[in-house]
Amino acid sequence: MKILHINAGLENGGGLSHIVNLLKEAKQEKQDFTLLTLSEGPVAKAAREAGIRTYTLGTSSRYDLSILKKLKAFINDGGYEIVHTHGARANLFLSxxxxxxxxxxxxxxxSDPYLDFEGRGWKGKMFTKLNLRALKKADCIFAVTKRFANLLIKKVGLNPEKVHVIYNGIFFHGASDVPAKYEHMYFNIINVARAEKVKGQDLLLRALKELDDPHIRLHIAGDGSQLEALKSLARQLEISPQITFHGFMSQKQLKNLYRRMNLAVLTSYSESFPLVLLEASDNLVPILSTEVGDIEKMIPDSDHGFIAKNGDISSIAQQLRAAIAMPQNQLEEMAQREKAYVSENFSLERQLASILQVYRSLN
Structure with missing residues (x-):
């Protein structure tokens, strides 16, 4: 099968990793996959660096509809059997x-299509409607959690036969490929997420204040519209000395930072199936998450990680206390158990096999 994946091209973080890693796995398995981005940007750059066959259309603006004729010709002349879009803008163009x-x-x-454009006024409402309309026109929908699948079926009104749950995966590394940990004097927590309201970093800061433990250090890796507001909140809570705002970090930089982390935390209000927690687990860092997406699939019980109630500062603080109180050797054993579990169940090899099975059913 000849497959074309399409993305706007401006993704960064989890979306970029999902697309590029999936196509890397397809390349390794000698599948005929190609990437097309609407604009030059981080996705095309990362894909080319990974040796993925990549093209760009060169749109002049986010909603440059003049390239629709060019897009249609690229697909038809290329003889592609499946076109697979990622993101609202790519969905709109294909619709x-x-x-x-x-x-x-x-x-x-x-992600939740009702939240993708939240807080953007009338434009956000318009783009939400257009994206929902696009979802109804597609031949096949991959939902990255069962919760999203249920939302698409019950709220959006999609045909259940078109909706398939495919969990995200990553490349997992062997023990010899995971760098040794640094010794350090603090209990170091890392939060890898865009600084946006949906990621709930404000909850994490308030939970840290509630703990009132100067032995804790929090590292926030990510840029976004809420970054300055979070810095201001840290000052207001008088916990600034305990927090380092790193801004956006590359995978190489993150891998080095993981070497001195005791815990990876995600306090989002909404998530799909967060790759950042899989990546932390791959680096043998125990994980804590709010109960978002299908997180119980990633953290099946208390032997594999920590789960806090969604949006609940006291619950987040309680789970942080439990992690901090756990002896270091038990935390390390938890990290080992979690990595063994997720690497068995959420590899890219398994993810690609599931996607290919659905592709074949369409032809």
């Missing part, structure tokens, strides 16, 4: 030409 292409059309829903 406008899907009746003029021969290929079947699949969409991966990475």
């Amino acid at each position: 406008l030409i899907h009746k003029k292409i021969a290929a079947k059309w699949c969409i991966t829903v990475h």
Whole structure:
């Protein structure tokens, strides 16, 4: 099968990792996958560096509809059997030409489509409607959690036969490929997430204040619209000396930072199936998350990690206390158990096999 994946090209973080890693696995398995981005940006750059066959259309703006004719020709002339879009903008463009292409059309829903444009006024409401309309037109939908699948079926009104749950995966490294840990004097916590309201870093800061433990150090890795507000909140709570705001960090930089982390924490209000926690686990860092997405699939019980109630500062603080109180050797054993579990169940090899099975059913 000849498969074309399409993304706007401006993704960073989890979305970028999902697309590039999936295509890397396909390349290793000698599958005929190609990436097309609407614009030059981080996705195309990362894909080319990974040796993935990559093209860009060169749109002049986010919603440059003049390239629709070019997009249609690229798909039809390329003889692609499946077109697979990621992200609302790519979904919108395909929805406008899907009746003029021969290929079947699949969409991966990475996040709650009702929240993607939240807080953007009338434009956000318009783009939400357009994205929901696109989802209804596609031949196949991949939902990265069962919760998203249920939302798409019950709230959006999609045909259940078109919706397939495919959990995210990553490349896991062997023990010899995971760098040794640094010795350090603090209990170091890392939060890898965009600094946006949906990621709930404000909850984490308030939980840290509630703990009132100067032995804790929090490292926030991510840029976003809320970064300055979070710095201001840290000053207001008088915990600034305990927090380092790193801004955006590359995978190489993160891997080095993981070497001195005791715990990886995600306090989001909404998530799909967070790759950042899989990546932390791959680096043998225990994980703590709010009960978002299908997190119980990633953390099946208290032997494998910590789960706090969604949006609940006291619950987050309680789970942090439990992690901090746990002897270091038990935390290390937890990290080993979790990595063994997730590497068995959420590898890219398994993810790609599931996707290919659905592709074949469409032809």
